[in-house]
Amino acid sequence: MLRAARSGGYAVGAFNAENMEMTVAVLAAAQDLHAPIILQATPLMMQFASAALYAAMARAAMENVTVPVALHLDHGSNCDDAVRALRAGYTSLMLDGSRLPYEENIALTRCVAELAAPCGVPVEAELGAVGGTEDGLIHAGDACTDPDQAADFLVRTGADFLAVGIGTAHGVYRTQPKLDLQRLEAIRARVDTPLVLHGASGLTREDIRACVARGICKINFATELRLAYAGGIKALLAEKPETFDPKELGRAAMARVKEAAMESIRCCGCEGKG
Numbered sequence: 001m002l003r004a005a006r007s008g009g010y011a012v013g014a015f016n017a018e019n020m021e022m023t024v025a026v027l028a029a030a031q032d033l034h035a036p037i038i039l040q041a042t043p044l045m046m047q048f049a050s051a052a053l054y055a056a057m058a059r060a061a062m063e064n065v066t067v068p069v070a071l072h073l074d075h076g077s078n079c080d081d082a083v084r085a086l087r088a089g090y091t092s093l094m095l096d097g098s099r100l101p102y103e104e105n106i107a108l109t110r111c112v113a114e115l116a117a118p119c120g121v122p123v124e125a126e127l128g129a130v131g132g133t134e135d136g137l138i139h140a141g142d143a144c145t146d147p148d149q150a151a152d153f154l155v156r157t158g159a160d161f162l163a164v165g166i167g168t169a170h171g172v173y174r175t176q177p178k179l180d181l182q183r184l185e186a187i188r189a190r191v192d193t194p195l196v197l198h199g200a201s202g203l204t205r206e207d208i209r210a211c212v213a214r215g216i217c218k219i220n221f222a223t224e225l226r227l228a229y230a231g232g233i234k235a236l237l238a239e240k241p242e243t244f245d246p247k248e249l250g251r252a253a254m255a256r257v258k259e260a261a262m263e264s265i266r267c268c269g270c271e272g273k274g
Contacts, residue, residue: 001036001068002161002194005217010269011197011208014038015261016074016222018045022229023061025254029261030067033271037067038092038218040074043081051088059089067274072124074220082112086119094124094163102149109157117158124196124218127153128165147186154193161194161218166211168199179207181214188215196220200264201227208267221264225257232256 005012013030017023017039030037041054055071062069073085073093082093095112097105109125116123128145145164154162164187166180177199187195194217200208201223208219236243236252243249265271 001038001070002217004036004273005270006194006215008273009212010273011212011216011219012036012038012270013261013264013268014040014072014074014196014218014220015225015264016040016042016045016220017058017225017257020057020061021250021254022225022257023058025257026225026261027061027065027069028254029258029265030069030274031065033262033265034067034274035265035268035270035272036069036274037265037270038070038072040072040220040222041085041090042074043076046081046084051084051090055088055090074222076112078108079111079115082115086116086121090121092122092124092160094126095159096126096163098126098128098163098165102153106153106156109153109159113158113160122160123158124161124163125153125157125159126163126165126198144180144183145187147183147190150187151190154191159193161196162191163196163198166197168197168203177203177207179203179211181210184211184214184216194218201225205267209269212269219264219268221261224260224264228256228260229253 001012015026015037017026039058045054058071070091073090075096076082076094077096085093093116095109097108113123127150128143144166166184167177195215196218197211197216198220200219201221232253232255233249
């Protein structure tokens with residue numbers, strides 16, 4: 001999926017769809033736009049509902065979808081996270097060792113890559129810091145990815161795609177980020193591995209397209225889906241405060257999430273690529 005994106009000059013949207021309503025809404029957006037997508041779950045989500053439960057729900061929701069969909073572990077921090085996701089049937093894994101010293105990041109990433117390889121499951125790694133907070137994980141955000149180090153890291157770990165730090169952050173931006181596009185170009189010149197952008201929620205359409213033009217093949221979206229979900233429910237309750245039926249609340253949330261997902265898919269340029 002990501003190699004096709006790299007060859008085609010677009011990126012695949014990766015969505016942290018955290019419950020049934022969000023999952024169905026994101027899949028509906030992908031189906032309507034005929035776009036390949038990635039559904040993601042973090043370790044904290046798996047503590048809330050279990051890896052197996054989330055995977056079963058996602059597979060059931062995919063039954064009537066004809067576009068390519070991957071199921072991805074986002075920000076796994078250890079081998080146990082990877083094993084739980086593999087056993088549940090996830091089709092790709094992220095091992096985030098970016099908070100560790102360089103050599104420890106290499107060792108842990110290589111361990112997970114070797115664990116996943118016999119299953120035919122690719123591994124995403126992270127090098128450099130993507131700032132902010134995501135699902136309880138605080139990211140320092142003060143170290144961007146070194147292009148030369150990225151080449152060494154990929155050779156030594158066997159990771160299949162790489163999340164890079166170029167000035168983005170997880171969560172809600174207080175000020176507009178300044179992206180280091182020259183750094184991204186330098187990384188792209190040194191590695192042949194698909195590159196991943198985290199912290200895309202809140203970036204402008206122009207920022208996202210500039211990153212895609214410089215080799216980003218996977219873009220993560222989480223915060224904006226949460227805001228859309230909550231916004232749909234709040235809007236319904238403001239109009240009809242007597243509403244108590246979860247199905248009505250869910251429909252209102254799904255409409256907003258689908259709209260947000262469609263906008264993200266269009267920004268990635270993967271509309272019609274499914």
